[in-house]
Amino acid sequence: MQIxxxxxxxxxxxxxxxxxxxYRPFALADKPPVAPGASVLVGLEDSxxxxxxxxxxxxxxxxxxxxxxSHKSEGxxxxxxxxxxIPLSRCGRDYYFVFASYGPEFRDMGEWEEYWQNTIPGKYRxxxxxxxxxxxxxxxxxxxxxxxxDLLRESGGKPIYGLVLxxxxxxxxxxxxxxxxxxxxxxxxxxxxxxxxxxxPTVTATAEHAECLHDERYLLVVPKAKRKSAIKLIxxxxxxxxxxxxxxxxxxxxxxxxxxxxxCAWFTDPARSMWVVRxxxxxxxxxxxxxVIYYVAEYWDVHARGLDSVHFVANIEGRPxxxxxxxxxx
Numbered sequence: 001m002q003i004x005x006x007x008x009x010x011x012x013x014x015x016x017x018x019x020x021x022x023y024r025p026f027a028l029a030d031k032p033p034v035a036p037g038a039s040v041l042v043g044l045e046d047s048x049x050x051x052x053x054x055x056x057x058x059x060x061x062x063x064x065x066x067x068x069x070s071h072k073s074e075g076x077x078x079x080x081x082x083x084x085x086i087p088l089s090r091c092g093r094d095y096y097f098v099f100a101s102y103g104p105e106f107r108d109m110g111e112w113e114e115y116w117q118n119t120i121p122g123k124y125r126x127x128x129x130x131x132x133x134x135x136x137x138x139x140x141x142x143x144x145x146x147x148x149x150d151l152l153r154e155s156g157g158k159p160i161y162g163l164v165l166x167x168x169x170x171x172x173x174x175x176x177x178x179x180x181x182x183x184x185x186x187x188x189x190x191x192x193x194x195x196x197x198x199x200x201p202t203v204t205a206t207a208e209h210a211e212c213l214h215d216e217r218y219l220l221v222v223p224k225a226k227r228k229s230a231i232k233l234i235x236x237x238x239x240x241x242x243x244x245x246x247x248x249x250x251x252x253x254x255x256x257x258x259x260x261x262x263x264c265a266w267f268t269d270p271a272r273s274m275w276v277v278r279x280x281x282x283x284x285x286x287x288x289x290x291x292v293i294y295y296v297a298e299y300w301d302v303h304a305r306g307l308d309s310v311h312f313v314a315n316i317e318g319r320p321x322x323x324x325x326x327x328x329x330x
Contacts, residue, residue, distance in 0.1 A: 087317040092285035096177040099133035101299040103182025103198045107132040130243040135291045162204030169318035176287040203301040204309040205294045206322040207286045212262045213315040218276045220311040232304040244292045250278040266323045286316045
């Protein structure tokens with residue numbers, strides 16, 4: 001005896017209603033194709049605790065599993081990442097601007113913050129730096145034109161130096177953050193004392209996925225080629241990162257053997273000098289972590305010699321990498 005499909009569907013809907021789940025149709029056929037790794041919203045709600053499940057294409061099998069984790073903050077969920085080897089989120093839900101630590105425009109961010117309070121109240125967060133500038137997070141709900149022009153006034157956002165020609169996941173990460181640098185006055189104006197000299201840091205920064213890591217996060221510091229001694233001010237890293245709520249939990253040292261083994265193909269000379277420090281805390285996504293690292297790296301490069309590149313190394317969603325194009329690997 002065959003049971004009519006209509007009876008089965010009505011039965012399933014009755015069970016769902018009994019369990020407190022309200023179903024709202026989600027017509028995938030009416031939506032444009034979703035690129036691999038893109039996020040979609042699934043129309044399933046717990047009627048007692050309304051929530052939207054934020055999923056990737058690869059996790060459709062979990063689309064109808066509502067757990068207590070969906071009601072926790074991003075930081076709380078990430079604190080359990082080591083238990084299940086869950087990769088660190090790549091971009092989060094904000095766009096990040098790194099305001100430079102040098103130049104007169106960003107020395108006092110008070111005027112800027114007052115401007116943002118008037119233009120986008122409640123849609124931004126600012127982590128002030130230890131030497132002016134800082135990291136600004138703005139909601140991705142703000143249109144791109146408003147985000148890049150109106151919020152920055154006369155200053156334009158530029159790509160982070162180093163985030164070019166990455167793999168597909170790396171390119172997606174690179175679209176989640178930018179740097180804002182002060183204008184450089186003509187040399188003659190600086191010479192005559194009519195304007196302040198603006199430094200020109202050359203350090204590059206990237207985020208690199210490491211398959212061997214679980215919940216560990218490292219800052220990889222690469223000095224100029226053939227440099228053997230430590231870079232000046234490296235002992236200041238804990239103080240600098242603490243300003244952003246990031247803890248440096250180890251002294252500079254050689255990369256651990258498991259990481260060194262994976263990194264052996266990352267450099268033309270895998271035996272070159274480099275150091276790592278372990279990082280904890282801050283926002284639970286690679287874009288924010290890299291934004292903070294770039295702020296620190298530019299300040300460091302301006303005030304010390306010998307720094308070539310810095311890299312955020314972790315187990316990152318989508319496996320982003322830029323290592324084939326590091327300037328330190330040429």
